[in-house]
Amino acid sequence: MNIKKIAILPLIAITGWAYASINRNGINATVSANQQINIEQKLVTNSQETPDLKFKDENGKTISLKSLKGKVVFINLWATWCPPCIHEMPSINELRKIFKDNKDVVFLMVDVDGKIEKSKEWMKSKKFDLPVYVPDGEIPRELFSGSIPTTIIVDKQNNIIARHVGGADYSSKEVVDLVTKLLKEK
DSSP: OHHHHHHHHHHHHHHHHHHHHHSTTSSOSOOOHHHHOOTTSOSSOTTSOOOOOEEEOTTSOEEETGGGTTSEEEEEEEOTTOHHHHHHHHHHHHHHHHHTTOTTEEEEEEETTOOHHHHHHHHHHHTOOOOEEEESSOOOTTTOOSOSSEEEEEOTTSOEEEEEESOOOTTSHHHHHHHHHHHHOO
């Protein structure tokens, strides 16, 4: 009897954690992307310097946020074991398909566990066409509190336009319209 209780306790804890991750506030189980993304208000203003986040690709090449100035950047911090991350990944893949031929939109799928090979295999197994990176240095706490998924959208001037913690539908009209609007800006 005690062995069954011991085996069930971790399962209950994991289930509770997954539920809490998906249902952040305990009141509203669904969060649409436009509830968290305010396209009129920048989170970092022009007078504040956006941190120069750096990421490594599968070949060990470092890419910095500042080097992407002039492009709209979609950064998703995630892990292969994270249920809300897995749930939102098809919508991110759909968003990338919409903008795939536009060289001014960059997608950075950042595995916060640093397991790039495992993430690449996971993407391949799901038939997602999303480039995988790992952090190359610290990500400031004001941008990444440790909760995943965390998504950050950066405009062409390196201003952080949106930061969303938790799962969302990134193939929604609101997000497509936001990226389209950012692409039209100088």
